[in-house]
Amino acid sequence: MLKTGKRERLELYKDRNTQVLLNKFISGEIGELEPVYDCKLGYRYPVVEAIVGDASEAEAFLNRLYEAGVLERRLYDKIIYCPECGSANISIRYCCPYCKSFDITRSALIEHVKCGYMDVEENFRKGNKLVCPKCHEELKKEDVDYRKAGVWCSCKDCGKSFDIPVTAHFCRDGHTVFTFEDAVIKDVYAYRLREEVKEEAAVGWFLIAPIRDFLVENGFEVESPAFLKGKSGANHMFDIAGYKGTKEKVTVIDLATS
Ligand SMILES: [Zn+2]
Ligand SMILES: [Zn+2]
Ligand SMILES: [Zn+2]
Structure with a gap:
């Protein structure tokens, strides 16, 4: 405990x-x-x-x-x-690291395993097929013919390309942009x-509260928790202490949780 x-x-x-x-x-x-x-x-x-x-x-x-x-x-x-x-009410913006514009596009980067050519997915697209723009071979199986090699972004404002955008935040209420x-x-x-503390809590108010009330109704002055000096002079804590008249006569109750 x-x-x-x-x-x-x-x-x-x-x-x-x-x-x-x-x-x-x-x-x-x-x-x-x-x-x-x-x-x-x-x-x-x-x-x-x-x-x-x-x-x-x-x-x-x-x-x-x-x-x-x-x-x-x-x-x-x-x-x-x-x-x-x-x-x-904040949104996240992924921005161009060069001009800070958030008008960027994100593409998958693909590598043709056989010839080693790497480019964005759009440049491999031929209808619903993937064809290598360098050697003109069709790429059929991922991880066999080609592999995904991360992302590649380009900025629609300044035209530069980069792999990792910088983040910024936009306040939708005040229209402030901040980093x-x-x-x-x-x-x-x-x-x-x-x-x-489950048991302690349950005892703390299921048991102690009614006992306190009972003592108070019967003319006791109640302290809960109470700290009383023992014979050794050390302070001991009790769940409830009830006094009647003088502090000499003390009734202490300690419930079996501590
Ligand atoms: Zn190729
Ligand atoms: Zn840019
Ligand atoms: Zn704001």
Whole structure:
């Protein structure tokens, strides 16, 4: 069982929003919480937004649960935002490395194995056949007569050819063009409930909450979790401590999860 962050986790289990979300994991309604793409706002977690009631709160809420060790996360995607207006409605442009135009064409590069001639596929095309422009032999079988040797691009603006285009981004909202250097890039995660805290979480609010309520109803002052000094002087953590009147008389309850 995880010891680190247990205090934070026990605090979180008391929170109604946390309970609603964890219940969805524990009941199996959610296995992994994946973000949903929205072209204006980027990724969202609609299930969490419905719980916390505010779209802007969802991420902070998930991050708190992750940092306390309740949830684990995996990198799901990276999202690109416009550096000018913050829009996530971004396209990728493959551009000419010479003049930066995105009006380029991409062709398959083919090599005739027998004579070694290499050219773009269009120059081999004769109707629905492939014929070598150099030796005029027909190429029938891929990897026997000919092989694909990558791609070859040409720029419709400056006429130059190249194999690897450069990338740029276009903001569809503000019509700004920007490059990787200026792009605002954010990690986006999918979340799962940590296997190690499943039991702790269930006990944390199925058992502790009613016991707390019972003690409070019966006139106890309750701390949960509670840190009490033992005979040795060291602090011990208990799931619940109930006080009546003076702090001398303490009832402590520790559930068998720690
Ligand atoms: Zn040939
Ligand atoms: Zn060009
Ligand atoms: Zn923009």
